[in-house]
Amino acid sequence: MTQKFFGGGRGFSRRMFLEGLSSVGGSALLMAGMSALGFDIASAATAPPDLSGGGGKKVVVLGAGLAGLTAAYELTRAGYQVTVLEARSFAGGRCQTARKGFQLNELGGETQNCDFDDGLYINHGPWRIPYHHRSTLHYTKEFNVPLEVFVNDNDASYVMFEKGSGPLAGKPVRKGQIAADVRGGAAEMLAKTLKQGALDQQMSADDRDTLIAYLVHEGYLTNDLAYRGTEGRGFAVNPGAGVNPGPGKESEPFAFSDVLHSGAWKTLASVTGHEQQRTMFQPVGGMDRLAKGFEGAVSHLIRYSTKVKSFRQNDKGVVVTYEDEDGQTGKVKADYCICTIPLSVLRQMDVEVSKPFKQAIGEVAYALVGKIGLQMKRRFWEEDHHIYGGHIYTDNPEIGSMNLPSTGWQSKKGVILGYYQFGAQAAKVSALSPKERQALAGRAGDKVFEGYSSNIETSFSAAWHRIEHNLGGWAQWSDEGRQSAYPILCEPDGRLYLAGEHLSYLTGWQAGAIESAWQQIAKLHARVHAA
C-alpha cells in the first residue's frame, strides 16, 4: 500500500510524501500538508506605473479592451495625447456581458439576440476576479464598480461523474460528501500505516506521532484511527427543535472504495489552485461594468466601429490606416503605437514589423472556448436542492462545468451557465445552432437536476473562436513558444508595443491584460523620458 501511495522505492522524501497525499486526497489535502510543513504561496503586488515627468507625445492605441483602456487611461493622465481605435461599437473587448438586447453574430453562424428578462445576464467572457488580482481590483475601486462575492466553491453543489465505476458513478453527489469521505478514507489508511511502524525508518517517532495527530484532525478520525463520517458532510436528518428531530441523525459515509472508483475526487483540486481560491469576486450587474468604468473616463478618446487596416512605421513615427463605420478610410499618425489586438487576429493583418517579430506573432495558439447562459423560469437549485451558487462538476468534456448564479438569491428566475468547454469539444459544440446548443446543455442538466431542461426559457451562447476581432478565448503558449516567441513580443518592435493578456503569464485573465499594459506603457514612458 505504501508503495502505491509514495511511488515505490526505498527512499522517502518530503516531496514524495506530498505527492502521495496529492494523488489520493486531491490538493486540498496537499495544501493542508504543505502548510503544516512550512510551505506557503505568495501573490504579486501591483499598481500602475509612475509616469510622471513626461508626456506630450502622441500615442495611438489599437483595441479598447482592458489592455487598451488601461493604456489610454494611464497615458492620458500622464499628459500623453491618446487616440484609441476600436473595431466594435462598444469598449471592453472580451469583457462583455450579455443581457437583453445584446447581439452576437458568430462567423459562419446565425445572429443571436439575447432576450433574457430585465436584470438577468450572463458573463460569456471573463466572469471572475480572484482576490489577488490586485490590478483588476485597483480599477474596480478606481471606477467605483461595486463587487459581490462569486461563489467559486460550494460544498452543497453536485459532482456528476459518469466515467468512473461503482454505485456513485453517474449520480449527482454533494461535493462536500466526496471531500469529507476521501479525506477521511485516505487519512485513516495513512494513519493506520504509520501506527504500524511502516515508515519508522523514514521519520522520527516524534514526527510520526505529530503526523498521526494531524491525520486524525485532517480526516476526522476517531481514537482508533477510523473514519466513521463527520457532521461536516451533512446530516441524514438535520438537527432541530425539541426531541424530534432534536439532535438529528448523522449521515453515513460512502464506502472509501466507492468514492475512489467514482472518480469524483478528481474535482477537488480545481478550486484550490492559486487562481481559483476564495475570495472570488464579480462586479454587481455584470463584468462589463468594469469596461463601462473605464469608458466613463476615456470614451472621448475612442473612435468606435473603426477597423484597423494597416500599420506602418519608420524612425519618425507610426501611421495606422483604418476604415470607419461608413466605409471611409482614414489615417492616424502618432509617435508610438500600443497594439492590443489579439495575436490570432493580428497575425492576419497588414503590419510593418521586423521578420522575427512577425514570425513570433504567428507562433501562439488561441483557446477554443464555448459558454452558454440558460434563463431558468424557477431557481430550482435553490428551492429544491438548497444550493446557492457554485459549480456543478462533470467529467463530460462536452459540458465541462455548469455554474449556478451568485446573484439574485431567492428571486424568481436566474441564468445558469450551462456549459464551459474547451478545445476540440468547443469546436464540436460550436458547429451546432444556438437551439441545438441549448438542447445539448439541457440534456446534460437533466442528469443532475430533474426537470432542468423543461425550466429553460431562453439561452445565449458564445463560441469565442468564432467571434470576429477575437478568434479565440485567450492565448495558449506552449513551453517552446514562451522560450522563443514570447520574449520577442514583450519588447517593442520599433515604435510598436504589444499589450494584452497574451503577453502575460495570466493568460485569459483581465489582470493579465491590465498588467501587460502597465508594463508596456512604463517601457514607452522610460524611452520618451530618456529621449
Place this chain on the structure above:
Amino acid sequence: MKSLVSLFAALGLVSAVASPALAADGRQLFLDNCAACHQPTGKGVAGAFPALAGSKVVLGDPKEPITRILNGRGGMPAFQNDLSDTEVSAILTYIRSAWGNKAAPVAVPQVLAFRSNTRRENAKASLQAH
C-alpha cells in the same frame, strides 16, 4: 483498407481514445468536428478560418494535414484525444475528395504513424478555465 483497419484493431494498434468506428462517415465527422470554423462548404471564412477547398495543405503530403489535426496549430485545437485514427483518416479522405478536391485517400496506418511520433500532452491547455 477495411481489412487493414480490422488488422490494426485486432492488434490493438488503433488508438483507444475513441471507439474505432470502422465505417466512419467522413462527411458527418467533418460536419461535427470541423465545419464550425472551416464551414460546411469547405470555404472557411476569409481573414479567420482557412479554406480547405483547393487548399495546398489539404491536397499535399498527408503528413501536414494529419499532424495539424492531431496536434493543432494556431487557432486550431489538437484533436488527438478526441478523434481516433480511423476517424482522422475518414475526415481527411472526405476533405481530400469533396468540393472539387482530388487527392488520394488517407489510410489509418498513415495517421497512426504520425500519432505515435507526435503525441504530446496538452492537458494543461485544455483544462485552463478562467
